[in-house]
Amino acid sequence: MTDNTVDVIGGGLAGCEAALYLSKRGVNVRLFEAKPLWFSPAHKNAALAEIVCSNSLKSTADTTASGALKNELDILGCELLRIARECSVPAGSALAVDRDMFSERVTAAVRASDRITVINEIVEDIEPSRITVLCVGPVCHDKIAQSLSKLTGSDALSFFDAAAPIITADCIDMSNAFFGARYGKGGDDYLNCPMNKDEYLAFYDALVNAERAVDEVGGVFEGCMPVEVMAARGVDALRYGPLRPVGFRDTGKPYAVLQLRRENTASTLYNMVGFQTNLKFGEQKRVFSMIPALKNLNIVRYGVMHRNTFIDAPKALNADLSLKKSENVFIGGQLSGVEGYVESIATGLLSAINAERRLKNAAGVTPPHETVLGALVAYITTPNTDFQPMNANFGILPPLTDVKKSERKHAYYLRSGNAMRSFAENVLQ
Numbered sequence: 001m002t003d004n005t006v007d008v009i010g011g012g013l014a015g016c017e018a019a020l021y022l023s024k025r026g027v028n029v030r031l032f033e034a035k036p037l038w039f040s041p042a043h044k045n046a047a048l049a050e051i052v053c054s055n056s057l058k059s060t061a062d063t064t065a066s067g068a069l070k071n072e073l074d075i076l077g078c079e080l081l082r083i084a085r086e087c088s089v090p091a092g093s094a095l096a097v098d099r100d101m102f103s104e105r106v107t108a109a110v111r112a113s114d115r116i117t118v119i120n121e122i123v124e125d126i127e128p129s130r131i132t133v134l135c136v137g138p139v140c141h142d143k144i145a146q147s148l149s150k151l152t153g154s155d156a157l158s159f160f161d162a163a164a165p166i167i168t169a170d171c172i173d174m175s176n177a178f179f180g181a182r183y184g185k186g187g188d189d190y191l192n193c194p195m196n197k198d199e200y201l202a203f204y205d206a207l208v209n210a211e212r213a214v215d216e217v218g219g220v221f222e223g224c225m226p227v228e229v230m231a232a233r234g235v236d237a238l239r240y241g242p243l244r245p246v247g248f249r250d251t252g253k254p255y256a257v258l259q260l261r262r263e264n265t266a267s268t269l270y271n272m273v274g275f276q277t278n279l280k281f282g283e284q285k286r287v288f289s290m291i292p293a294l295k296n297l298n299i300v301r302y303g304v305m306h307r308n309t310f311i312d313a314p315k316a317l318n319a320d321l322s323l324k325k326s327e328n329v330f331i332g333g334q335l336s337g338v339e340g341y342v343e344s345i346a347t348g349l350l351s352a353i354n355a356e357r358r359l360k361n362a363a364g365v366t367p368p369h370e371t372v373l374g375a376l377v378a379y380i381t382t383p384n385t386d387f388q389p390m391n392a393n394f395g396i397l398p399p400l401t402d403v404k405k406s407e408r409k410h411a412y413y414l415r416s417g418n419a420m421r422s423f424a425e426n427v428l429q
């Protein structure tokens with residue numbers, strides 16, 4: 001491949017960021033977009049970079065992971081964030097946009113580049129000999145999903161997101177929790193949150209009556225049933241399922257026990273075992289905080305049950321976002337196993353940085369682990385037998401235990417910015 005051209009497939013958030021980055025760097029881009037020939041169930045607007053749901057790109061605060069990720073993207077020269085600010089509408093410390101204006105301006109920026117050729121086509125096959133940035137999103141056309149599946153192996157692509165909430169370790173009240181696996185299988189791998197009868201019944205009542213999000217899935221699979229659906233089968237169903245209070249020694253006689261499983265090697269995050277859920281986000285926080293050990297609950301990734309095509313990144317992706325089995329093909333956006341608008345833009349940008357490097361025969365790069373983007377990539381590419389997509393949060397960063405808790409979030413923000421500045425100085429000359 002010597003023609004100084006990269007193919008970007010998908011003109012959504014990630015694909016437009018990738019195309020604009022590459023064109024700025026003097027690379028020619030063929031940007032393929034299926035609209036208006038075909039619209040996914042989530043897309044309605046023929047313009048590029050459509051914001052499909054909420055118009056919020058989340059917080060800009062310098063004490064949030066979302067704010068830190070935006071700061072990192074600014075350092076890398078992110079175009080879509082710059083345009084988002086031009087189209088912002090008042091939303092407190094969040095960055096919310098006028099979605100139509102945003103799409104129009106991104107489309108105009110893409111069209112204004114004489115290096116980008118937009119081709120309206122439903123791409124059915126990925127051509128592995130061409131340097132390609134694949135950003136077809138979580139509701140992509142079936143044909144391209146099949147082609148990707150051929151490249152990666154069918155078990156490396158998921159079509160359904162059934163995730164339990166992930167919470168931070170530091171919110172758990174350890175005076176109400178204990179380590180240990182059921183029947184001693186697994187040492188201290190699990191952290192257990194017991195409930196007595198009254199606590200369980202109050203929790204149960206709140207759970208079965210909590211407000212659910214729209215059922216996008218259309219029915220449930222027995223193998224991964226939402227916890228609230230299982231609960232509705234009878235007051236003791238959970239006590240024979242994920243909350244069974246058996247197999248523990250020397251812990252009194254709890255009536256029900258929720259298990260938390262370590263989510264990362266630093267043990268800063270825990271997964272609520274068996275708690276995949278379709279409850280509205282506010283309801284998850286309200287109801288799950290009724291478990292005594294979780295009274296100060298801090299959820300970094302809410303439970304969801306929805307259609308979502310994503311790659312099994314730990315199996316399929318290298319740390320430069322190229323496919324292990326087809327190294328000219330880079331995966332950006334939600335398809336790469338991240339979750340969220342800004343996260344999608346971020347992996348679109350990183351896959352473009354690496355596609356340009358591939359064009360120039362330079363080695364692939366990943367931002368340092370201290371950055372939110374680097375930590376996200378580390379998270380999605382670390383072996384994980386139950387991989388689910390991840391969004392920006394401080395729990396995936398190397399912990400800053402020597403900083404006072406009240407100052408820690410801002411310290412994460414500052415450290416991530418410094419790390420990204422060094423990365424950008426080295427990589428983007």
Ligand SMILES: Cc1cc2nc3c(=O)[nH]c(=O)nc-3n(C[C@H](O)[C@H](O)[C@H](O)COP(=O)(O)OP(=O)(O)OC[C@H]3O[C@@H](n4cnc5c(N)ncnc54)[C@H](O)[C@@H]3O)c2cc1C
Binds near residue numbers: 052141
């Ligand atoms: C219903 C829904 C609601 C969501 N709500 C939110 C939210 O509120 N907040 C949030 O932060 N995140 C949300 N997300 C998650 C995610 O942030 C968005 O999906 C985001 O748009 C992902 O960006 P992307 O660039 O990866 O994909 P997209 O923005 O979806 O872009 C993919 C593009 O590829 C095109 N395409 C697909 N197949 C082909 C093909 N074969 N050939 C050519 N073009 C193709 C599509 O037409 C589309 O334009 C939501 C996702 C979904 C599905």
